[in-house]
Amino acid sequence: MSKDFKKINDSNSLSWKVENSIKEAIISGKYQPGDQLPGEIELSSQFGVSRPVVREAIRSLKSRNFLEVRRGKGGGSYVTDLNELFFKENFADLIRLKQIKVDHLVHARLFLEPEVVKLAVANITEQDLSMLKNNLLESEGAKDIDTRVRLNGQFHKLLGRSCKNPLYSILMNNIMDFYEAYIRVIKPVTEILANAGDHRKIYNAMAERDVEKLVKLTKLHITTTIDKMIKMERTYLDLVDKQPE
DSSP states (O other): OOOOOOOOOOOHHHHHHHHHHEEEEEEEESSSOOOOOOOOOHHHHHTSSSSSHHHHHHHHHHHHTTTTEEEEEEEEEOOOOOOHHHHHTTHHHHHHSSSSOOHHHHHHHHHHHHHHHHHHHOOOOHHHHHHHHHHHHHHHHHOOOHHHHHHHHHHHHHHHHHHHHHHHHHHHHHHHHHHHHHHHHOOOOOOOSSSSTTHHHHHHHHTTTOHHHHHHHHHHHHHHHHHHHHHHHHHHHHHHHHHHO
């Protein structure tokens, strides 16, 4: 697979176009973490633009954590690792280039969350239950949909905290952050995906310490959103594909 870039003929926003081309090469895997980009002279030749244009594109990619610029012997522009900050700041690009899909998020939740609620049954405190209940009441009373989306994500983060495994809690926080970011990218927040009463049922099962019922409700709660999310994803990608280059 050739790593050469195509010449850019449109004079509008040249540095942005160079930046976007390099960014897509990184996200698609053409350039891997640790790979060095061609030098400034070579890039300006490949793109057919001036060196200052390339320099501005590199500077922008560095500020967005795509690239690390090293000085001295062996210096140059190197592709950075894809970290959490990268995902959060560039979610739309990852979805558009199909590096993250609905399946990835759903499977991550289905793998982790049932284990989280099992642990939570054994370790949850009265204070934890009180925080879950307060979240539930606030969410049910919220009129603003954006607020409800945020509170719904927080409900699952509180479940993660209640299991008393700090690693699980961190993973739940990250997964729910990604889940919410995904929804906001593929569809402006105009509706709640999950059934309104799901969290109330999960809370009741947790308060009753009914593990079997809790796991069943948790899995059902996650899987009922799949069809809606897949439809939203297809619509979003269809619209992106129809946009002019």
